[in-house]
Amino acid sequence: MTLSEPDIRNAEPAADTSPKTKRAWTHEPWVAILLAILVVAFASVIAGLRATDYVGADNDDAMRLVEVRDFLAAQGWFDMMQYRLGLDGGTLMHWSRLVDLPIAGLIAVFGLFLQPEPSEAAALFLWPILLIVPVVIGVAKACWNIGGRQTMMIGLVLIVLSLISNVRFQPGNIDHHNVQLALIALLVAGLTDPLGRRSGHALAGVTAGLAVAVGVETTPLVAIAGIVVALRWAWHGEPMDGAARAFGLSLAATVAAAFLANTPPRLYAMVTCDNLSLGFFAIATAGGLALYLSARSTSRRSRNARILALAASGAVVAAVTVSIAPQCLQNPLASLDPLLKTLWLERVQEAQSIVQMVQAMPSYLGFGFAAGTIAIIVCLIRIWRNDRRELHLVFLALCLPTLAISMLQIRGTTFLNFLSIFPLSLAVSDLRTRAHHEPKTIGAELAFAGLMLVSIPSVWAVASAAVAKVAGTDDTVMAGMEQSACVARDAIVPLVDEPAGVVAAPSNLGASILRFTHHRVLTAPYHRNPAGMLAELNIGLASTEAAKDLLIRDGVTLLAFCAEDGQTSLIAERAPDGLYVTLGKGIVPAYLQPVTTPDHPALKIFRVIP
Template sequence: MATDSGKPAAGPTYLAAWRRPDLNDQVSYRGFSLMILLFSLAIIAFQLALWFLKAKDYVGMDPDDAMRLVEVRDYLGGQGWFDLTQYRLGPDGGTLMHWSRLIDWPIATLVSLYALFLSPHQAEVMAVATWPLLLVVPLLASIGLASYRLGGKGGMVIGLLLSVVFLAAIVRFRPGAIDHHNVQLVLAAFMTAMLIDPFARASNFAAAAAAGGLALAIGAETTPLVAVSAIVVAVLWAIDSERYRKAAIGFGLAFAAATGAIFFGTTPFGHYGSVTCDTLSLGYLSLATVGGAALAASAFVLTDKPIHIRFTALVLAGILVLATAILVAPECLQNPLNNLDPLLKTMWLSTITEAQSIVAEMQHSPEDIGGFYAVGLLALAVCFMRIMRREQTIAHAILLALIGISWIVGLLQVRGTMFANFLAFIPLSALIADLRALYASRQKDSRAALAFVMSALLSVPAVWTMGGMAAFKAGDAIAGVPANQADAVDPDAEACVTEKRVADFAEMPAGRILAGFNTGPALLRFTPHSVLAANYHRNQAGMIATLKIAMAKPQDALPMMEAQGVGYVLFCNDDPLVDLMKSKYPDGFLAKLGKGDVPGYIEEIPQRAAGLHIYQMIQR
């Protein structure tokens, strides 16, 4: 609670919150902790139950989960902290990955701890199951605190309920989901909770900045969100300099210091001068240092100056940051994927669902649009309405900026909607809490009841997804449009590449495999072989070589495979790359192979697993 003076309520046992009409609307630290623990245990129990009942593998279904496990194994096997090369991926020399050891390390640590009393395999199983479940606690703590600060005790409970329903519907926090996207969501929620601190404490803003630096190091996907967070802090200081002076100084210094510490702690000495746009490199370090220092210096020196001088200082700081970007990392002023080879844009990127824009998604899966975008848009409308009504204006303005940038990124790449949807729960929880209180005071008013129920339902992304499915599938049925069999995926079907199915192949002499991009991580996980390509933009050379071989006529493909040192060819009946080649290059090597037309320079290795085909190059 807050007193009329704007200071935190007396007593260290209560959380700070925005002033609410109900003076009893307080939650103690103990009560808050207990609430977070109960909700965390509920979702963890649910995820574990799903895992035991339905999971066919202890690693997540996303190929990135398998790739992360490969990296963790390499790290535990002695590959250096600063050595991020995946030596079994791509042409000779391997592929320098853009992933961070900051995710490898905690998973590897869990494996080592479990290995003290379990077998190596059991330790690995337990570690990859434990890691995503552990992340549930800080995620719910962040969303619970943010919802409490905005909507009081009722808002906190509703925010946690919305989060639990959301987590039950996605795979990012299920056992085995060890890719980095779940950590990014935790950091985004934490940053938001810290920034809407009603008392603008420097410690909270510094914590938000440190989380932003960590998010940049883990993955460049959060760059827009981190950048907007910094702009928000700068604008808050310019508008209300006395209140946000210490917050701006703390944020600026912490952002520069945290980013620098992580950079020097994770970047090899030989790469200090390199600029890469998909990792924390000299480019991001320069921007964080210049921007953070400029913000801190402005707040330290100009707080007592008129508002026009403060804004002028911010404009100059922005020009300085932009000049630094143009000088040090001009290539990072665009989407890193813009530099992809045109062949990869056409034949690979356009097939990645999470990289699609809203336009492409509307053409391919219009029934999913509501689930991706509606809740975020509703939250933006709520924030705008609150600002117009001058209800907790600063908090809703912050949320408007953070949800807005995530939603805009989602328009360009659908993966951004995960952040927009989750952060949307903060303003929506406060709205639902207020409508619930209104309904409680007017129990005979059907309009109040309808408003409460509808606000709660429309705040759940899954409701929009189910509504879209019902509307479009029903419309197709009425119009007589046949169902798309290609979209019908059997959830109980066994994966094509599993440890058991490639066990014999794993015993063969190590060699480089030409295979579909989706199967690359699984082959690295289950066999000692290397793969020419997998779904990673740093692996451009391997992917381009694979596509050119697949497209070439069989007689032309042979010298290309020999040049790449290919020893094996592997494909699955349902491999998207094979289907793509059959439709676009029916006379190409991979399409012919998919039809059973085997050239004389390879021979098939008999397989007991249906749908899996493995060929060995014949020595000449």
């Protein structure tokens, strides 16, 4: 059966058409939303109170704080250089001031009546909790759009359970991934707005543009959202005219505004593929404006004319991409030095493929992939049965590519699990309705309860933990990742008393050293600093005598050695006669002078004597 205009109405629950239900949206749904926000916020507060540090455990959280501190210390809005990272001159970071600004604002407000460190702690405690609000509202609105009150309630249960187990929304987590999830939640809410209303699609365009500005990880989802809107317009024509115009124009305007607000004029012509530069600016604005102009000129014409207009728009976007940013069609990390790929990138957990994860932590498969895979299967079945086909085509278009991306890099599973909430909430709701209408049929109740259970990623995590316990292994996602003792404040504090200089240390220590000290570091785990990362690796790999020359060449004044660091172990395996192996044996070359530290320190610090 072909798609038709009524299919778009099928996306709107029948209950939404009654004045009574429209009034109910302003009362009962908001009570449920508020309760969901309070539950997640309470869980986050408890997690924050139990934490031993007010900054999240991820390197990016510490690095974001360093960046915000520099901004508050009068580093320019457009100046994204991290002058204390890398070789002399620093490293140009690829992050967005759009995330720095609200965090800096909170620190400034708390700083009116608190000392610097408590004001940071208060701001970092509050910021992730504030982001719970748009995520929950976005999920609630989207689920209401597609299935009414019951679907919304089920969606709220799923998002509450998801957020409680998501460390990104716990105090101290100030990296941009939680911001991205909030924007995607609002994007989906806009895309599911019934009957192609302009307001929802304008919201979708704005949040899509902001998502690109905050971090390019969401660019594939933004592109898919644009394609979905364009295809629905090409098929339906005039009923989708306002929605297509609103999405296209708001996307183009938001990306253009974000580009001008974040990019210094001297870098307008630079094309980088890891942030919003000329490349993504040109592609996104070309696509948004092409959709707007196509809808404005051909919405009332035949379907074939609209398809031709859409094809022409696609050709324009493709031409812009190939002429301005052809390098962005490939992995931006593909050009990394082979040594960096081997000793760093391949060891970054979130960048690993599903094949690598199966070998390292097979229990993650259920937690990361089960709900998304089930959602895709549900979409396929309902499309085949012509059960709200267009709606499920939209969700399939969002989930299927996200699954493919997640198989290449498991960082995508966060978005896969999130997107699965929408089709699964609707499916669970429909099964619940069926069970209510067939009270004597136990199969309907079991189907409803079973699908609800397998739609919760944390259930798969708990199951894997139980299996691991029975098997006597620690291969479970519930075990988490322990942070090295070398990055703790107490381990790094001895560096504070040393004259300002350059520290050579494993990349996982770089952000913490920047946070706790006044030194510059050769390396931290960021691909924009390949020269500094290679310099530190080569120092560890070099023989004792050769390492001295490298240390002096790169201006290193302090060397921090962490035997338990994973990268240090890899270097030792690769170079059994290298400097790190020598230090690991307790042999200290004459040009390294130990710095007094507590007994049996995890981090051993040495002054470099020229």
